[in-house]
Amino acid sequence: AQSVTQPDIHITVSEGASLELRCNYSYGATPYLFWYVQSPGQGLQLLLKYFSGDTLVQGIKGFEAEFKRSQSSFNLRKPSVHWSDAAEYFCAVASSGTYKYIFGTGTRLKVLA
Amino acid sequence: DGGITQSPKYLFRKEGQNVTLSCEQNLNHDAMYWYRQDPGQGLRLIYYSQIVNDFQKGDIAEGYSVSREKKESFPLTVTSAQKNPTAFYLCASSTQGADLYGYTFGSGTRLTVV
Numbered sequence A: 001a002q003s004v005t006q007p008d009i010h011i012t013v014s015e016g017a018s019l020e021l022r023c024n025y026s027y028g029a030t031p032y033l034f035w036y037v038q039s040p041g042q043g044l045q046l047l048l049k050y051f052s053g054d055t056l057v058q059g060i061k062g063f064e065a066e067f068k069r070s071q072s073s074f075n076l077r078k079p080s081v082h083w084s085d086a087a088e089y090f091c092a093v094a095s096s097g098t099y100k101y102i103f104g105t106g107t108r109l110k111v112l113a
Numbered sequence B: 001d002g003g004i005t006q007s008p009k010y011l012f013r014k015e016g017q018n019v020t021l022s023c024e025q026n027l028n029h030d031a032m033y034w035y036r037q038d039p040g041q042g043l044r045l046i047y048y049s050q051i052v053n054d055f056q057k058g059d060i061a062e063g064y065s066v067s068r069e070k071k072e073s074f075p076l077t078v079t080s081a082q083k084n085p086t087a088f089y090l091c092a093s094s095t096q097g098a099d100l101y102g103y104t105f106g107s108g109t110r111l112t113v114v
Helices: none
Strands: A003-005 A010-014 A019-021 A024-026 A031-038 A044-050 A056-058 A064-068 A073-078 A087-095 A107-112 B004-007 B010-013 B019-025 B031-037 B043-051 B054-057 B064-066 B076-078 B087-094 B109-113
Touching: A003 A087, A010 A019, A019 A107, A024 A073, A031 A064, A031 A073, A044 A056, A044 A064, A044 A073, A073 A087, B004 B087, B010 B019, B019 B031, B019 B087, B019 B109, B043 B064
Parallel strands: A010 A107, B010 B109
Antiparallel strands: A003 A024, A019 A073, A031 A044, A031 A087, A056 A064, A064 A073, A087 A107, B004 B019, B019 B076, B031 B043, B031 B087, B043 B054, B064 B076, B087 B109
16 A cells, blocks of 8 residues: 655754654655645645656755655755744655645654754 | 635534635646645545546545535535544645646645534
8 A cells, every 4th residue: 555654753953953854655656755844824835846867856945855766765854954944744645647645644843942 | 926725714613514615726727635634644635626527535535525616616515424523624736747746735724613
């Protein structure tokens, strides 16, 4: 069955520290992978996406993610976290030609001043 | 600016009532979606529509109904048959290339049963 796992429910980092949020997927075909961010009480905003080509993709707000097929992972990274990055982050996967996504359960990021 | 508008932002429902959540988009997107979000459960798909006058059930459609009479609009009705409707509801839209371009989300409606 298709699935997306975000193993960390909560992560706390200090402002200026590096960040890595984990995402593992289970998918038979070549996946289309996404990271979204959600501020409290708001909708989701697309950070970045991968569907082919270079396995390291750059997104908005200084985020990047690396697709590793051998590990079925698509981890999100940021070299230096800002207080405004505190939010919930969702990984999602879709297959080619489909309209339906499978979302992970989210990772809530707290940033310490 | 183009976007998705969900209204109201907060909605309270009494037991046994039907309520309708509005979702309007001016992005000229073909596809629209309704997701339910509960703490610790991520997003679960309720209904989606790829074209006008057509829609499909998602993973948790029971107790919900939708219509797609116009390209811009995809209202969701939470019926009295939905036993646990308290949640955050998100509407989204996409072009036909949702796998390539991703979704655009509205800002959500928080529904509470009183």
